[in-house]
Amino acid sequence: MDHGATLSPETELEGLTSQEAALRLKAEGPNELPAAIKRSLAQRSWDVIREPMLLLLLVAGVVNFLLSKVGVAPVSWQTDSNLSLATVVVAAVWGSLAFNMLLFMAALRNIPRSYYEAAEIDGASGWRQFWSISLPLLRPTSFMVVLLSSIGAMKEFALVQALNGGGPGNTNYLMVQYIYHTGFELNKVGYASAASFILMLMLLVIALIQVRIDRRTELG
Amino acid sequence: MSSFIARTSRGPSEQVTNRRSRRTSRSRVTAVVTGSVWLLALAWMFPALWFLLSSFKPGSELFSYPLTLFPKHWTVSGYVDAWQRFDFARYVLNTTVVAVATTILTVVVSAATGYAFAKFTNWWLRWFFVGILITTMLPTEVIMPSTFRVILSLGLYNSLAGIILPSVMTATGTFMFRQYFSTVPTELSEAARIDGAGEFKIFWQIMFPLARPIAATLAIFSFHWRWNDYIWPLIVLNDPKNYTLQVALRSIVGADNINWSVLLSASIISLVPMVVLFIAFSPQIMNANMNSGLKD
Numbered sequence: 058m059d060h061g062a063t064l065s066p067e068t069e070l071e072g073l074t075s076q077e078a079a080l081r082l083k084a085e086g087p088n089e090l091p092a093a094i095k096r097s098l099a100q101r102s103w104d105v106i107r108e109p110m111l112l113l114l115l116v117a118g119v120v121n122f123l124l125s126k127v128g129v130a131p132v133s134w135q136t137d138s139n140l141s142l143a144t145v146v147v148a149a150v151w152g153s154l155a156f157n158m159l160l161f162m163a164a165l166r167n168i169p170r171s172y173y174e175a176a177e178i179d180g181a182s183g184w185r186q187f188w189s190i191s192l193p194l195l196r197p198t199s200f201m202v203v204l205l206s207s208i209g210a211m212k213e214f215a216l217v218q219a220l221n222g223g224g225p226g227n228t229n230y231l232m233v234q235y236i237y238h239t240g241f242e243l244n245k246v247g248y249a250s251a252a253s254f255i256l257m258l259m260l261l262v263i264a265l266i267q268v269r270i271d272r273r274t275e276l277g
Numbered sequence: 278m279s280s281f282i283a284r285t286s287r288g289p290s291e292q293v294t295n296r297r298s299r300r301t302s303r304s305r306v307t308a309v310v311t312g313s314v315w316l317l318a319l320a321w322m323f324p325a326l327w328f329l330l331s332s333f334k335p336g337s338e339l340f341s342y343p344l345t346l347f348p349k350h351w352t353v354s355g356y357v358d359a360w361q362r363f364d365f366a367r368y369v370l371n372t373t374v375v376a377v378a379t380t381i382l383t384v385v386v387s388a389a390t391g392y393a394f395a396k397f398t399n400w401w402l403r404w405f406f407v408g409i410l411i412t413t414m415l416p417t418e419v420i421m422p423s424t425f426r427v428i429l430s431l432g433l434y435n436s437l438a439g440i441i442l443p444s445v446m447t448a449t450g451t452f453m454f455r456q457y458f459s460t461v462p463t464e465l466s467e468a469a470r471i472d473g474a475g476e477f478k479i480f481w482q483i484m485f486p487l488a489r490p491i492a493a494t495l496a497i498f499s500f501h502w503r504w505n506d507y508i509w510p511l512i513v514l515n516d517p518k519n520y521t522l523q524v525a526l527r528s529i530v531g532a533d534n535i536n537w538s539v540l541l542s543a544s545i546i547s548l549v550p551m552v553v554l555f556i557a558f559s560p561q562i563m564n565a566n567m568n569s570g571l572k573d
Contacts, residue, residue, distance in 0.1 A: 151321070151324070159494045159562060163493075164456075164457065167460055167461070167490070197456035197460055198456055201452050201453065204410075209413075233416050236416065253419040254415075256414070256416070257411065261407075261411060264414070
């Protein structure tokens with residue numbers, strides 16, 4: 058059953074238990090670190106049971122269940138590459154909302170009330186106040202959220218790994234999935250390190266462009 | 278969020294007191310907007326709610342089809358099991374030591390660094406900032422072997438300090454404080470400087486208290502990150518006596534036979550301190566109304 062695909066994360070979890078992994082690490086000593094990291098990475102898909110994102114997959118199952126009730130063919134969340142990418146996007150937004158929302162809330166408190174009072178006296182509507190006061194004054198926070206989120210999204214690993222492993226096949230591999238695949242599954246550690254460095258350079262370029270844009274708007 | 282909407286939409290309706298019809302249509306719009314925000318919030322909560330309710334289902338019911346939101350048979354056997362099988366007190370103590378120490382250090386270090394980036398100008402500061410940003414750009418796992426060697430040479434292997442130290446400096450925290458301090462008027466520190474306050478005094482007595490909302494935000498999240506940290510404690514800690522909660526929690530998870538109801542219940546228990554912390558800190562974020570102390 059397709060719902061089953063979402064409900065049986067056991068397939069992801071052929072890794073060892075944490076205790077076994079730790080015991081192995083103890084036996085092998087720190088020199089076996091890459092292997093230990095690989096093992097713990099296999100475990101990391103587990104983090105998802107703690108972040109209730111797995112339940113997002115349950116929701117996908119429920120949507121299918123409801124669709125089948127009204128006689129519509131179920132949506133293939135896991136086998137359609139566009140849909141499974143969309144699942145990742147929704148889950149990522151869901152997971153990062155709280156953090157970014159708190160940042161914006163803290164920044165909103167720092168906007169002087171008097172600005173809104175002055176705008177009210179001038180007869181500005183709520184929307185107008187939002188667009189002309191809140192949004193421009195939130196710019197430092199928006200800049201940070203955009204920059205950190207784009208860096209974070211480019212190197213997202215745990216979420217993709219747990220939801221569909223970059224699947225179906227390798228259609229939705231992100232850079233980090235590719236690095237993981239070459240480094241730990243094909244054992245080309247040097248190649249994977251080089252790929253990580255390329256990823257870092259790409260992120261650096263993205264960050265520098267954003268810093269430049271931020272500085273330009275600051276002056277103008 | 279709702280208070281924000283209330284604040285922005287209050288103005289016009291107060292203005293147009295003599296035009297009744299326009300006023301009611303506006304309040305209707307407000308009601309629709311508020312209602313849809315509530316709907317969205319509920320939809321957002323749905324997965325977490327399911328998670329909570331599932332922890333009260335008996336194991337047989339968890340994956341039975343069709344799925345149900347509410348348990349057919351309410352049970353706390355998962356909780357009882359988890360509590361008995363598990364030395365919660367020890368692991369909670371270890372994790373608390375790590376999370377609290379790291380959080381305090383992170384907030385202080387990030388605030389000082391972010392303040393310097395926001396309020397001092399020097400040609401190399403911008404590049405130093407980019408350098409700090411770079412630390413977020415390599416996948417964490419790639420840096421782990423080198424960090425591990427450092428921890429090993431410092432003799433911190435198998436100690437809680439080995440978990441605390443590498444996590445103190447975060448680019449995210451520095452960035453948060455930098456952006457926040459850049460919105461605080463520089464006149465404040467200039468006024469203090471004229472009054473003869475030293476740089477440290479300006480930072481501790483004027484700037485840091487102003488940044489309370491962002492400090493609370495970072496504290497919540499730093500605590501959350503350290504509380505849920507898994508890979509790094511697993512690598513550094515060797516002695517089960519030093520295990521943190523997350524590392525210990527995984528011992529519930531067998532290779533093929535997973536006791537889902539125990540795992541769900543134990544996860545819920547491990548979330549409790551996070552919820553308490555959030556409730557304790559949220560007034561700092563939501564009620565702090567400082568207006569930067571300037572009349573402008």
